[in-house]
Amino acid sequence: MASPPMPRFSASYRIETPLDPERAAAAMAGEQSSGTFLKLAGETDALRERHAARVEAVTPLERRQAPSLPGALPGETYHRAEVTLSWPLESIGASLPNLLATVLGNLTELRELSGIRLTDIALPDDFIEAFPGPQFSVGGTRQLAGVDDGPLIGTIIKPSVGLSPEETAALVRQLVEAGIDFIKDDELIADPPYSPLAERVPAVMRVIEEHAQRTGRKPMYAFNITGDIDEMRQRHDLVRDHGGTCIMVSVNWIGMSSLVALRRHAQLPIHGHRNGWGLFYRHPQIGISYCAYQALLRLAGADHLHVNGLGSKFAEADTSVIDSARACLTPLLEAPGRDDRAMPVFSSAQTVHQAPATYAALRSTDLIYTCGGGIMGHPDGVAAGCRSIRAAWEATASDTTLEEHARQEPDLAVALRAYPSPFSG
């Protein structure tokens, strides 16, 4: 009986339940093991012992008078609690979609729960090592973009829809001449008839390659290749063959299986856009923590992952943005030569104003800082916009206030006046 312990994976939740939390946790474990309301003939004790989900911990929290989510069993009070379940790795093997079917599955539908949020997933090394992880991570991205330190200063092609390949390329010319490090397609444009990648990629890359030959620095352009897997593989090859250095996908809509498949094919960094993510965090009692989910996206192969930005136009709290960015920069597994971090991508109404707080919270510049209007809307033009953002990050790194640094950086001074701070008032 002294066989080595089987590796297990575990998932933690914040739940709300009309039942005693211990009973709710047992119902969760039951649903995610045998999954029926009867003890069945084939279900021996030995089998149950070996394969059943195990309740590892239940920590009661506060109580509420009313349920957060409809459809739950009636109760007099609703108990919140932290619950951790675990499963033998043998039950799923190394598979991300099947991991999700196990740690989420039907749990979100249980009437025993009036709230359920997946907060964390802990994976054994065996599982982590079965995936290739980010191929380029921070170091590879910096090398390709020619940015040794500081954040990659980036922007998004705007307007998001409607520009022809030639109009896009003309905008890219402006941006690369302005000194940008990183440009991305918007998530709203992938391969539409009015700007097919077969034309947009060569048009854009002609500009970038020309610039690279003249200046020795090749800004990174993330082409949105979102599509079905065969389309994405072809589009990846198209980007690669034209000298492109990054591909972007809407990770939530292509899905985990396609991201894994794309990574196994890819020779370029994968820029993971998480549009739709609001579905998973907008209500605090239902959803998935990005700290848990980003780990799976990295295992699947994302090199860059969006985290919103501080003081953004979106509903996410700044603390959540920082938690997400820190999670992306925390190794899944530490080993010599291994770097499985993803570069967090800050975006949404970012201007010079957010640089100090972002750095103060993160103490790292291993990030991509993208501004749309924050660069393109600078009163003195795109080049000034680009310089102003870079100046803001220089100030931050040298522990100088933006106002102080602006005395010697006129573009920063103009930006500080032109853009209202999201933190004042």
Next chain:
Amino acid sequence: MASPPMPRFSASYRIETPLDPERAAAAMAGEQSSGTFLKLAGETDALRERHAARVEAVTPLERRQAPSLPGALPGETYHRAEVTLSWPLESIGASLPNLLATVLGNLTELRELSGIRLTDIALPDDFIEAFPGPQFSVGGTRQLAGVDDGPLIGTIIKPSVGLSPEETAALVRQLVEAGIDFIKDDELIADPPYSPLAERVPAVMRVIEEHAQRTGRKPMYAFNITGDIDEMRQRHDLVRDHGGTCIMVSVNWIGMSSLVALRRHAQLPIHGHRNGWGLFYRHPQIGISYCAYQALLRLAGADHLHVNGLGSKFAEADTSVIDSARACLTPLLEAPGRDDRAMPVFSSAQTVHQAPATYAALRSTDLIYTCGGGIMGHPDGVAAGCRSIRAAWEATASDTTLEEHARQEPDLAVALRAYPSPFSG
């Protein structure tokens, strides 16, 4: 200027907003077109006219004192409204992940909204016709399973985890001898080390083929092949090569791109399991209506789609279950020889009791009715369980009450006593 109108697609939402609903709708359209806080240089009026999202309708509904979701702009009251937006098809082309990036994208994160639920998507014929849709639908499934009329009576292999391929095959032998039409793997088992498909498929299909040769009827077994796309293609081939007639996938975890790719490869019906779906419906003010989503899953190629069941153990309301099932059975496009319906799959604590109400609401038996304990837990065994469910549906179709029909169907009589009705008390 008399060019033909461009085909457009539209999406409808139920929103909640601290702003005037018209202004909120305009913010939504802006976010899903130009996507920045400034009017930009490249954004001419002509381009805006051609590509911008258009607000088609805003219908104010009730007001609320408090916001349903945190993170929204502050307001004195929160207006609920129905909003419809439309976009030119030219902006995305025929792509499901890019459709989702457009109709959902960042909308769920907007601070202008304290509630957003995608309720409907209307697609032009051009878009629908670009997808292969369900390959087998109702007719093809009936033909493969040898069930000309009435629902396919099905079950799920339980316990969900832990059975070896041989144990699974032994259970399948019991079930097919009991007269079952349809068996499925649980969503918790796909290709784990303790029961690899390479062994489970041959073991199960040996039993089914033997039964088919003896009786002329071949029950359908849905093997859960969820994995990355290359794995799924290989596993599909394995199932097909052993005479299997159905593959199952966890649609939410493999993602839309992989489902499209799998469908283009598949020669077998695709059984779409929607585990995780609770994330999208559990709170009424954030999520996606299954009536909208199931259409996309059908375009991607699902032949069968889970809808929960009446009086189930889950939190979904019975009205929502029926709406979903009706939606699955409503053609996307009517044309001679075309059948793009998906068979709705009823499950979760189903017994003899739910048959009458299910039929009364749906007026159709083009469905799969799966019972776990409702068949396997019958006091007189699995064959009696199977007969009892079939008898319940016979009663329903002939407008007889279960109690009346039970007089001549002893297995039904036993089941009625053994299982408590979910509708009483």
